[in-house]
Amino acid sequence: MTRTVYVNGDYLPEDEAKVSIFDRGFLMADGVYEVTSVLDGKLIDFPGHLARLERSLAELDMQKPAQFDDLLEIHRELVTRNGIEEGMIYLQVTRGSAGDRDFVFPDPETTPSTLVLFTQNKPGLADSPVARAGMKVISIDDIRWGRRDIKTVQLLYPSMGKMMARKAGADDAWMVEDGFVTEGTSNNAYIVKGGKIITRQLSNDILHGITRAAVLRFAREAQMEVEERSFTIDEARDADEAFITSASAFVMPVIEIDGAKVGAGVPGKVAPRLREIYLEESRKAAI
Known part of the structure; x- marks a missing residue:
């Protein structure tokens, strides 16, 4: 049609x-x-x-x-x-x-x-099988322009990053600059260590995600500890959990980074719970 x-x-x-x-x-x-x-x-x-x-x-x-x-x-x-x-x-x-x-x-x-x-x-958007199974990411150099906080249509390198991930048998790529993860190709990146949610602080280096803001607000309301700081790929590989957020993926667990399992290699407890909270609260507030 x-x-x-x-x-x-x-x-x-x-x-x-x-x-x-x-x-x-x-x-x-x-x-x-x-x-x-x-x-x-x-x-x-x-x-x-x-x-x-x-x-x-x-x-x-x-x-x-x-x-x-x-x-x-x-x-x-x-x-x-x-x-x-x-x-x-x-x-x-x-x-x-x-x-x-x-x-x-x-x-x-x-x-x-x-x-x-x-x-x-996108029928089934909220009930994604990837959210249940988890996704795999690779790391790539972040060579984009410096104003990633502006949501421009300059999407060639993120598109190339997704293609690099596909060729490597993964679902997406996390971009790294000066040794630290900035964000995913079309999403914000997070790790969980010792129950603490860690994600890069807002600056010109990353997009100020609308879903990011909502998820962190819901996390704090649920008495989850949140730390906004940069983290490395090695930290991410050593984390208990990892996940991404975006307007189209909501909250999505990451179970593998550069071929190494994150935690047990399956979705943990924090990301699925945040996804559940986000979908429930967002549906209530939808217009």
């Missing part, structure tokens, strides 16, 4: 959607994005995603799309039109097209940004 997508104010069949070849998102990766999960036909953590989108736009001196204040309504309309019960909505904003390629930013007063949204139907 053809999806209905949204482009610059219009709901269109996906095969009729068009963006200029001179759009800076296409030519320069000059754009930002957000992905909001849908459970039971409702949006998960939408206010957080909207706030991060606003921050990303401001950090890149990019104007908000004209439809910014209508984004909740647009998300809901796409959910309805495409019959999404479980899945995701992808939103992208670019600096638009000034009519020709140029390194210099176009005048925002005369060049409106481009806004695109589309849905992905």
Whole structure:
């Protein structure tokens, strides 16, 4: 079935959607994005995603799309039109097209940004078999640009990292810089040692994950100890547990790093419990 997508104010069949070849998102990766999960036909953590989108736009001196204040309504309309019960909505904003390629930013007063949204139907998103079995990761060098806190569409190296993982028989890659894990290719990374949850502190080095913020809040409310600091791959291999968080994976146990088992090589107690809490509380707050 053809999806209905949204482009610059219009709901269109996906095969009729068009963006200029001179759009800076296409030519320069000059754009930002957000992905909001849908459970039971409702949006998960939408206010957080909207706030991060606003921050990303401001950090890149990019104007908000004209439809910014209508984004909740647009998300809901796409959910309805495409019959999404479980899945995701992808939103992208670019600096638009000034009519020709140029390194210099176009005048925002005369060049409106481009806004695109589309849905992905993912039945069984909340009941993932990987969450029960656990995932395997490899470590790779982190050679991305320095502003990873901005959720840009510069995703070539994360894509290459996922392909490296696939070739190694793993599910994903954790990126390492100056000896310390920064994050996964599309997720935040954690270890558990002696009951303590350890994850890298917020900075320009990692994405300020919306799911990360919610999971750490729920962990603290459940009287779990949390330490925000950098950790090494050796620490991760020696941990009792490891896991990742993201908007599309929620909380996912990691059972192997670079071929070495983490803990007993099966999901432990902390990650599955956090996933259970996150899904329960997020469903309650969904809009």
